[in-house]
Amino acid sequence: MGNSRTDPSGGDDADVQILTTRKRRIPVHSRVLAAASPVLESMLDRPQKRGGEGRVIPILGVPHDAVCAFVRLLYSARSCVTPAVEGEEAPEVGEHGVHLLVLSHVYQVGWLKRACERALASRLTTEGVVDVLVLARRCDAPWLHLRCLRLIARDYAAVESTEAWRFLQDNDPWLELDILQSLQDAHLRQKRRRRKREEEKVYTELSEAMECLQHICAEGCTEVGPSGRGPPPRDPTHCPNPATCRGLQQLIHHLAACDRKKKPPQQQQQHGCPRCKRLWQLLRLHSAICVHPDPCKVPLCSQFKQKMEQTKRKEEEEKDEKWKLLVKKVASARVMSHLAKRKRQEGIQNQEAWLKQKLID
Template sequence: MSYSMNAPVGFWEWPDVQILTAGERRIPAHSEVLASASPVLESMLDQPRKRGGEERVISILGVPCGAVDAFVRLLYSSRCVPPAAEMGEHGVHLLVLSHVYQVGRLKRACERALASGLTAESVVDLLVLARRCDAPWLHLRCMRVIAEDFAAVELTEAWRFLRDNDPWLELDILQSLRDAHLRQKRRRRKREEQRLYAELSEAMECLQHICTDGCTDVRPSRREAPPRDRAHCPNPTTCRGLQQLIRHLPACNRKKQQQQLGCTRCKRLWQLLRLHASICLHPDPCSVPLCSQFKRKMEQMKAKEEEDDKWGLLAKKVASARVMCHLARRNAVPVVLAEAELAD
């Protein structure tokens, strides 16, 4: 039987290569097809023939005959995509053969097909296979399955065998799972921070809106006209919360504020006012209360920090100079004694 179903009629008429498989079975094939599909087979076919030999023989042993037959048939196919039935029966062997003989399209197709059927029982064996066959895509999918259901994977016979016979690989897998967990925590923390920053940005916008135009029940003290309705509010929910904080401040129990912890709601409003002053770009006077006072205080603190930095740098230089002078005096004493002895 020759695999010439996709070739023009009469183009490949006589197979010139025999593929020897397990069980001494021979599969006829064409050297042009094998060489064009695999660089490894091409290099094997370029070797000189044995003396007196007319027909080339390539041995593919170590895998079942059906897997070799499916492999050769896929080399003749233009798509190199194995059917589902063949993948279920020879998927692992086809991945090994495509890796050994460097058939890239078939290898990628085998990776996708094996990854689609991953289970807790098979994932450890396929992970080891992916590492040995340099299949990073399949390796990544296996690690995801292990991370998602490690409790079930840990109970399988394959994991127990791995733990007893390859502790270094077990340690590598556990370290990879730990790193993936840390990355997931960092991504979750970063998403929470971005959400918090977005909420604070909305709060700053609503605070400027309330202090400038007024909103429902709260309006600037200098405005006598009724405030604008909720339709013009940039964020009704945030505005409602800010208005509650603003109404709470004058009505808060002052004795509670003098306690060690103070009022949390008042502290929250003061923090929002300070944050607004830190990012405010409006010229004075700003419509937000205490904005100018916070700005002046921050400028004074910044000037004090710069002055402290200068004094700190000056102190370091003076201390360094004092050490150098002390070392110079210590070195100068033996020199003076030597000169005195020479004079005597």
């Protein structure tokens, strides 16, 4: 006690003593503690014992130096509005990160807890990550927990061979299972995100292709003229997407020259040319989303639209057929049940008549 490192309050007019390990004491001001932590505030609000030695708050189970650092940080926070500026780390936090995380969690000092999480996350190693992860779980620090899981996922082989992981396997297999489950969940989430990104990319490419297709057919591009009109304008300045346009124009040229046509019709179907098929699909997709009133400049658009209309009608007719069949079946089932009821009724009446006759006889 006495020097500035163990006595952050300076000692004068301190009204509370913090008791740490080996009965060491740190004099502090109750107003500073109460302002910094709601937990300490409620502890200080409790009535004092009469004839006691003044207010004493025990903070045990943590090294004395770490408690000193904690108190010093609470005092330093008093002078600023936002005590822990992002990216700026107090030396105490770097030195006593683990213990300060526990203290800031127990005494609910939010800004210090976040600073400790950041400090610990920036020092994570494969050797120590399991211990920090366990600490993050105990101190309800999800951000730090996630950082630990990421490191384990990234470097699982190295983490698996550490002493800490083996200790975990031997002493807390449920936690090990939980971590592995979290890793798998994270992996699946990542996979799902990647798939979604890939899908979005495909949709964007298709939508660009649709735009280019319309532009080529309506205005013409560098190599293909507008449909039904003269040569290509060869002016790429108005092109919505030169790379996509180039690919599409190559497909269009290919369709005209493809030797698929030279094969007999049966083989044409069997060995469908993938490039022709691709253009075919793009034309079909265009007609499915085309809102252009007829005649649309894109080839086959109105034909595809007609075909779609026909299939829709056919489907509706099929649905109608199914409905009619259902109605017919329900109606005939009703007739059958009526008949059965009548027969039963007749049977009972016959039996009654027979019994009456017997009684008369």
